[in-house]
Amino acid sequence: MTKQKDVYQRPRYALSSVDHVLRLIQILRDTGGARLSDIARELDISPSAAHRLLTMLVYRDFAVQDESRAYTPGPSMGAPPSPSPWTRKLKSLLSSHLELLAGRLDESVSLMFRTGVRTRVLTTLEGRQPLRVGDRTGLVQDARLTAGGKAILAEHDQAFLERLYRSNSAKLAGGYLNDAEFGGLVRTLEETKRLGYALNEEATEVGLHALGMALHSADGGVLASFAVLVPASRADVLRDPRTLALVTEAQTEMDQAIRAAGLRLQA
Incomplete structure (x- = not known):
């Protein structure tokens, strides 16, 4: 049985770069897609920093860019845990x-x-x-x-x-x-x-x-x-x-x- 989390509290030594990536994944997951400018504004980071994060997500298949150049969830985003223990x-x-x-x-x-x-x-x-x-x-x-x-x-x-x-x-x-x-x-x-x-x-x-x-x-x-x-x-x-x-x-x-x-x- 999974232990219930007591308090949702930001870690004392939070890594902002990791937090930005995780929030970016959540944005794509929950909205179905977003443009670079919207993501930069949502994360309160520069467009160039947002682009670097998105480039890594695209590389790892967590995001794809559609014909309108908006970013949407990639195949890795919805992949369930592997049922193969071997x-x-x-x-x-x-x-x-x-x-x-x-x-x-x-x-x-x-x-x-x-x-x-x-x-x-x-x-x-x-x-x-x-x-x-x-x-x-x-x-x-x-x-x-x-x-x-x-x-x-x-x-x-x-x-x-x-x-x-x-x-x-x-x-x-x-x-x-x-x-x-x-x-x-x-x-x-x-x-x-x-x-x-x-x-x-x-x-x-x-x-x-x-x-x-x-x-x-x-x-x-x-x-x-x-x-x-x-x-x-x-x-x-x-x-x-x-x-x-x-x-x-x-x-x-x-x-x-x-x-x-x-x-x-x-x-």
């Missing part, structure tokens, strides 16, 4: 493998898992090149668009996909796909199964390309996925036979580590 163990188990792959390719590599129709990035190991894809840890994105998400979905059967995207619960949750959208997804996943990997060609953000592969639990079911992330200027590296060989080898080694640890979805 994710911390998975991250710890695979961190060295991801670091090794990032070093061999000199490109960024992310580990993610699926919750409903979205993926969540558990960790990112960055490459060392000056122009590289930065940390995406914590991002919550549409599984149909991310390379890792498509790699996971491709391992599920048609009946599961229909429950996820075509059921009454999908309508209630806002994830329902019409005939054309669902047909397009099925064709994409069939191509993913044929290739053995999934591609994201600027589907989630301009300038980002990715290659994703699924990871499997100790009982053989799909557990999570990982993706190699590159800037658009180096997109060709994802189709290089050397890259595919290294990524496939990493998948095999990580699957072996998961089996050896006995890690399952219910763990």
Whole structure:
């Protein structure tokens, strides 16, 4: 049982910068969106300071900017706590493998898992090149668009996909796909199964390309996925036979580590 809070009192050593970020999140959550000038006035800070805070929220997917340049809640804002207790163990188990792959390719590599129709990035190991894809840890994105998400979905059967995207619960949750959208997804996943990997060609953000592969639990079911992330200027590296060989080898080694640890979805 959660202990009831006695008094809502400002901490003696409150950090104003942290307080501004938390209040900004509350503003976006409770109003549905606001312009830069409104946020600066509400927080009683300069527009430049408000812009810096908003830039970080956009980077971490807690805010997005719409066509009118107003800021609205991003995907991370409404994401519930993860119901998957095994994710911390998975991250710890695979961190060295991801670091090794990032070093061999000199490109960024992310580990993610699926919750409903979205993926969540558990960790990112960055490459060392000056122009590289930065940390995406914590991002919550549409599984149909991310390379890792498509790699996971491709391992599920048609009946599961229909429950996820075509059921009454999908309508209630806002994830329902019409005939054309669902047909397009099925064709994409069939191509993913044929290739053995999934591609994201600027589907989630301009300038980002990715290659994703699924990871499997100790009982053989799909557990999570990982993706190699590159800037658009180096997109060709994802189709290089050397890259595919290294990524496939990493998948095999990580699957072996998961089996050896006995890690399952219910763990």
